[in-house]
Each structure stands twice: as structure tokens, then as C-alpha cells.
Amino acid sequence: MRVKAPLVHCLTGAVSAPFVADGLLAAGARPLMTATIGEAPTLVRGADALLVNLAALGEETAAAILPTVAAARDGGRPWVLDPAVVGPTPVRTPLARNLVRHHPGAIRGNASEIRALAGADGGARGADTTCSSRAVIDDAARLAHDARCVVVVSGELDVITDGHRVIGSTGGDARLTQVTGTGCLLSALVTAFITVATPLDAALTAVALMSSAAEDAARKSAGPGSFKVELLDALDRIGPTHLEVSTRWCSG
Template sequence: MSLPDLAAVLVEVRRRAPLTHCLIGAVTAPVVADGLLAAGGRPMMTSTIDEAPALVRSADSLLVDLAALNQETTTAIMPTVAAARYAGMPWVLDPDAIGVAPVRTALAHNLIRLRPAAVRGNASEIRTLAGGIGGSRGADSTLDSRTVVDDARRLAASTNGVVVVSGMVDVVTDGDRVVQLAGGDALLARVTGTGCLLSGLVAACAAVASGFDAAVAAVAMMSAAAEMAARRSTGPGSFKVALIDALADLEPAALQTRMQTPTPVPVQR
């Protein structure tokens, strides 16, 4: 299996500064916007039905994040995705907290039919999207990411895209290739919006690289930045600030070393 050139993806993000249109809730929007800017991208956060479908045409990628849905954002999602698909730009789905919530669960299943370039979620969310019972508790997963590899592969194959399963070990698959990447820090789970930020990084990277390479690069960026931030911080509050700084400080060459010893998962035929 050939390995993605993670350094090249990060360099290209910083060179091109892709504009990512984020349809996202107000709770997590600030950390996603700050993280995208720190990494080298640019965020746009318009989510109204009157403006989002028009403004997305000027973007390089789209993130649809179902966290903290409100009625206005829900109404804007489908026409904005339609405009993005018409423009030929990659779009990423973050099916936050689906499973029990009736509105966002049905919406996520409808969005999957529109074939996102990537889906990023936790193990419970991915299993739910793949047709199983995820067993989530709000936005938290009750499953280990490594237990849903087959679900992720099926979902990726059905969308002809990439699936990222977040957890203690992150799983990335395009339905054929499967890579597991360990790293990051436990403090990521104690700061609101870090999963949404990872989804935003996937969208930014997807604007400059192929889906699989973009997803692996985004995961590596987030893991490396979290490890740097943990060394600089004393708790969740300082970690949040240090994470943004670390994304800005990432060295492309150091990022590439994370793929020197990946853990490939055998593909079962």
C-alpha cells in the first residue's frame, strides 16, 4: 500500500489557503474557525437559507456538521450541498450525535445518498450510518473505532468516498485501503468541538488533495497538534489554546514521520 505524502498536503493547504464553507452550530463554530485559520485554511460560516447556497459557490470545499442543529441551518443544508455538488467541490459530512436524535439521523441518511467526499464521525455514528445500531450517548461513542472497520468500509464503498472513524485509534478507509493511526491526547475529548475541527481539517485538505490522502493528512495533523498542545498545557482550558497554536506550528517534515510505521488492516474479501 502506497503511503500518502502528508507533508505535501500540509504544504499545499498553506500555499493555497482553501476556503471551507462550514454549515455548523454556534457552539463549535469558533474552535473550527480558529483551527482552520491556524492550519492555513480559511473558514466561512454562513448557514442561512437565503445566503449559504449562493455563497458556497465561492468556496473550495464544504463541511456539513450536524452538531447543534437549529431550524434555519437544517433548512439550508440540502440546497447548499446541491450547490456545492453542482460546482464540483468536495464536501464532508460530520453526522454528529446521530442515532437517537430523530431529525439529524434521518437527515444524515439522506445526505449519505448525495455521496460526500468524506464522512468523519465516531464509531457509534459510523455504525449507525452504515445501517447498524450505534449505541451512542449524545455526541459520545460507546464503541471502539477498531470494532467498526467493516462498517466504515461498507459506508465508504457505498458513497465512493472516504470514511474517518475517530477514537483512541483513528481509522481511515476508502473501502479498499484501511489505515489505523494512533496518537493524539485524551484532552481532545475534554474540549468541545475538537471532532468538528477534525472534520473541518478533512474538508480543507480535500480541497487540495485526493480524498484518502486528505483524510489521513487531517488525522495526522490533529494528532500531532494534540500531542504538542498536551506538552504545553496544564488542563483543558490551556490545551484548547495550545491546540490552535500547535496547528500553526506544525512542521510538514515532522508530520510525514507519522506515516512511516502505519498499522494497515488486512482487507477481507
């Protein structure tokens, strides 16, 4: 991925956009953040992949999503869905379920979001999950099977499934939950890696990189502010050999 330095077009919320852009750059990719109906469907044709993140969804971004996804698919670009705040919201939820029918290569969300997208009551409170990733493994596997994509559920145990295999990662650090946009960044990393690998391998690599970077950042930081800075530095510093040594997987 770092050799290719893919251009990742992100339709995402303004709250997390700067952090997502910085994180992509630190990991070796390049961000493009245009989310307007007038330009996004055109600019995505020059990108290598598309991320659709429903966080902080505004009217203009909402209008741009489906045409941009269509343009990406027409151009053979892979795309990833982050169904942020899906479940308790009357606009995002039907939009996200419609987007699933447009064949994303991967879907990344928290447990409540994935359960809601699978058709059950996720019980979310805003952007926060009210259930664990372990509790929604069956929902995630069913969603992955039905949508024919890879599903990543973030949590204390990160769950990755293609509908047949279920793989868990026990790495990371609790301070990831104290910095806005870390989930959004993970979705962007999946999108970057999907330009050079299968969706399953892209998801596994993104989770491994984010988890290892978080553990490294936690050792060097004193609180959420310094953790955020150290996380970006770790994303730049960590290489494949470190991931092979540090990543802990469990299969089911």
C-alpha cells in the first residue's frame, strides 16, 4: 500500500475529516475529501478507492453519496461503507441499507451499527454502541454473507468476517475510545488497503495496523491528547515485520 500510495476519496463528516486525512497520510496513503454533489462524482474517477462514512451527515453530502458510489463502481473503484450512527436515525438507516445493495467491498462499524444494519435493533445511543462485538458475531456474519462483502466490527474484540470465516483481534488500547474519529480512520485504512489486497486481507491488515499503533501510542502518551499525536506517529513508524510479531488473532 505504501508503495502505491493510493488516493482515497473520503465522504465523511467534518468533525473527523482532518484526523482521517492525517492518519491516511501517516499510513502512506493520500486523502481526498471533496463531498459536494457538483464535484465528488467526478473527482472519484481519479481516486483509487472510495470511503462513504455517514458521520455528521449533511444535506449536500447525503445528496452526493449515491452518485459518487455509482461513479466509483462504473470506474471499477472499490468502496467501503462506514454506517456511522445507523439504527436510531431516520435518515442514515434507510440510506445505509440502500447502500449495502450497491456492493461495498467492506463495511466497518461498531456493534450496534452492524446489528442495526443486519436488520435487528442495535440499541445505539448516538454514535455509542450498547452491545459488545462478541454479541453481534452472528449478525455480522449474516450481513457479510448477504451483502457478499467483508464486515469489520470494532470493539474490545475486533471481529472480521466474510460470512464464512470469523476472525477476532484482541489488540488495541482503550484510549482509542477517547479520541474522536479513530473508528472513521480505521474505515479509511481498510479503504486504502483494499486497493492492493482482497477485502478480507485489507480488513485484517488495517485492524492489525491500527491495533499495533494504538498499543505503541499508549506506551508513549500521558492522556488522550498526546495519544492522538503518538497514534499518528506510530502509523507512520510501524512496518509489516512489527505487525507479524505483535498481532494476536483468534478464529472461529
